[in-house]
Amino acid sequence: MSPDALTQCLECDLLQRNPPLPPGAILRCGRCGAPLHRHRPQSLERTLALTLAGLILFLVAHGFPFLALELRGQVRATNLATGVIALYQEGMWELAGAVLFTSILAPGLQLCLLLLVLVPLWRGRLPAGFGRLFRQVKTLTPWGMMDVFMLGILVSTVKLADLAAIIPGPGLYAFALLILVLAAAQASLDPDIVWSSLPLPAASRGVIRPGAPTLACPLCELVSPGDLPADRRGRRHCPRCGARLHHRKPRSLQRTSALLLAAAILYVPANLLPIMQTTSLGRVQSDTILSGALYLLQSGMWPLALVVFVASILVPLLKLLILILLLVSIRWRWTWRPRDRTRLYRILELVGRWSMVDIFVVTILVALVQLGNVANVVAQSGAVFFAAVVVLTMLAAMSFDPRLIWDTQQERPDARSARS
Numbered sequence: 001m002s003p004d005a006l007t008q009c010l011e012c013d014l015l016q017r018n019p020p021l022p023p024g025a026i027l028r029c030g031r032c033g034a035p036l037h038r039h040r041p042q043s044l045e046r047t048l049a050l051t052l053a054g055l056i057l058f059l060v061a062h063g064f065p066f067l068a069l070e071l072r073g074q075v076r077a078t079n080l081a082t083g084v085i086a087l088y089q090e091g092m093w094e095l096a097g098a099v100l101f102t103s104i105l106a107p108g109l110q111l112c113l114l115l116l117v118l119v120p121l122w123r124g125r126l127p128a129g130f131g132r133l134f135r136q137v138k139t140l141t142p143w144g145m146m147d148v149f150m151l152g153i154l155v156s157t158v159k160l161a162d163l164a165a166i167i168p169g170p171g172l173y174a175f176a177l178l179i180l181v182l183a184a185a186q187a188s189l190d191p192d193i194v195w196s197s198l199p200l201p202a203a204s205r206g207v208i209r210p211g212a213p214t215l216a217c218p219l220c221e222l223v224s225p226g227d228l229p230a231d232r233r234g235r236r237h238c239p240r241c242g243a244r245l246h247h248r249k250p251r252s253l254q255r256t257s258a259l260l261l262a263a264a265i266l267y268v269p270a271n272l273l274p275i276m277q278t279t280s281l282g283r284v285q286s287d288t289i290l291s292g293a294l295y296l297l298q299s300g301m302w303p304l305a306l307v308v309f310v311a312s313i314l315v316p317l318l319k320l321l322i323l324i325l326l327l328v329s330i331r332w333r334w335t336w337r338p339r340d341r342t343r344l345y346r347i348l349e350l351v352g353r354w355s356m357v358d359i360f361v362v363t364i365l366v367a368l369v370q371l372g373n374v375a376n377v378v379a380q381s382g383a384v385f386f387a388a389v390v391v392l393t394m395l396a397a398m399s400f401d402p403r404l405i406w407d408t409q410q411e412r413p414d415a416r417s418a419r420s
Contacts, residue, residue: 006208006223007036008216011342013403015214015223032342032406036221043190048118050185054111057178062104065169067153069160069368071375076368079171080104083367090366092379098387099363102356106144107182113137114185121197131241134194135219141186142394145353145360146179152360155308158301159292159365163375166368195220198240215245252401253327259396260323266385266392267316273382276362279375288382289313289358311354312386319348319355319393326400333408341405348397355390359383 007018012032021027021039028035040046061080068077081104087096117134120127157166200222208214213226217238224245228236236245249255274286287295289312296305322344328334329341362383369377 006214007221008214008223009034009036010216010218010221011345011402012338012406013216014406032339034342034346037192038190040188040190043188043193044118044122046188047114047185047190048122050181050188051111051114051118054178054181054185055115057174057181058108058111060174061171061178064171064174066171066175067169067364067368068167069164069371070167071164071371074371075167076370077169078367080175083363086366086370087363087379090379092384095359095362095379095384095387098391099359102143102145103149103360103363106140107146107178110137110140110144111182113140114189117194121194126197131195131198131220134191135241135243138191138219142349142353142398144182145356146175146182148354148356149360150176150179151307151311151354151357152364155292155296155304155357155361156364156368158296158299158304159361160368161299163369191220195222195240200240213247215247217241217243217245219243248403248407249399249401252399252404253330255399256323256396257327259392259399260320260327263316263389263392263396264320266389267320270316270382270385270389271313273385274380275358275382275386276365276380277378278365278369279377286380289386292358292361308357311351312358315351315355316389316393319352319397322348323393323396323400326405330404330408335408338405338409342402345397345400345402345405352390352394352397355393356387359387359390 005018006015007027008015009029009032011034012029014029014031016030016036018027018037021037023039023041025039026035027037064079065077066079066082068075070076081100084096084100084104087093087099113133113136117130117137120130153172160166198220208223208225215224215226215228215236216222217224217240220238220241220243222238222240224239226247228239228245230236237243238245271289274288275292276287278285278287290309293305293309293313296302296308326341326345329336362377362379365377366379369375
């Protein structure tokens with residue numbers, strides 16, 4: 001069968017047919033239920049228009065005042081980069097780098113790369129490095145956290161409501177619209193349209209025999225024969241996009257275990273140490289993650305307090321516990337409910353990024369509350385530990401290979417080698 005007529009699930013490794021879909025329809029894996037393909041009508045034109053609008057909003061959000069704080073006649077105006085600069089000046093360069101990448105660089109690069117890919121495709125041209133550019137769009141997607149940043153703005157506004165007046169600027173409105181536009185662009189983008197425009201080498205157009213081993217590209221999802229020729233270093237690459245191919249992610253269990261152990265160790269100081277220190281009219285107060293959620297609850301904002309508690313305390317702990325469960329189930333070769341365990345992994349990838357909300361709250365408060373002896377907010381070491389926990393758990397989820405869950409149902413040689 002032709003590789004174009006097949007699709008291979010990246011979560012359970014089931015090889016199945018890839019039939020034509022009607023507009024709006026979605027193809028799900030017949031074994032684990034993972035979404036495989038979706039037919040999005042007029043995907044190219046819609047995504048290109050939304051990307052152009054997103055770039056304009058991105059420039060407005062960064063070029064105009066974002067938020068301002070007014071207290072006792074003093075006004076502190078900020079833009080999106082103010083918090084990053086303030087964190088760097090305080091010596092928190094690790095925290096500044098994480099916030100800079102997740103709230104500014106990753107979304108901006110994603111928009112620019114989309115534009116570089118979609119404009120030539122719309123004009124019927126394929127420039128050099130076309131596939132490599134689009135590969136980076138998928139890589140950057142989970143690290144763009146503007147929606148989490150907006151939640152951080154809401155939490156910060158509640159925290160400052162009793163202290164001073166918050167004045168929204170044009171940049172904030174542009175930022176809010178940018179979140180909606182970028183989400184719409186991601187929802188309207190059909191990656192199959194982009195990848196299908198790349199020509200396949202003649203060697204990869206062969207027929208895949210039933211029962212023969214195959215390799216699925218993790219980026220463009222092309223199904224290739226398992227005996228695909230390797231380069232001089234013994235590495236196999238996707239014939240279409242050039243991504244590295246593996247039957248299973250190399251040393252998945254070892255990498256996931258190491259990242260998980262590091263995150264578990266850092267989770268303790270992340271919750272015990274203060275993440276920021278507030279000075280107001282000579283009174284000094286240090287806040288941990290839990291005390292921040294309790295402050296919102298005492299202020300009567302229990303829905304927001306619940307969101308912060310779940311995102312910043314419950315989600316990181318559940319991520320650690322679920323990853324431990326998945327690792328143990330594979331080590332002990334459980335055959336118990338593989339579909340449900342795969343769903344747990346899918347949830348991990350979906351909710352993990354929202355734990356960054358407290359880091360963004362610290363960033364916004366550090367940017368706004370710099371009024372000398374009247375009021376001042378300084379980031380503390382707990383924020384660095386917590387940001388490290390969020391990043392490490394996200395990397396652990398990315399390094400975990402959910403196909404190992406299904407290998408216990410039917411052992412295969414490449415699965416045993418990946419586990420060793």
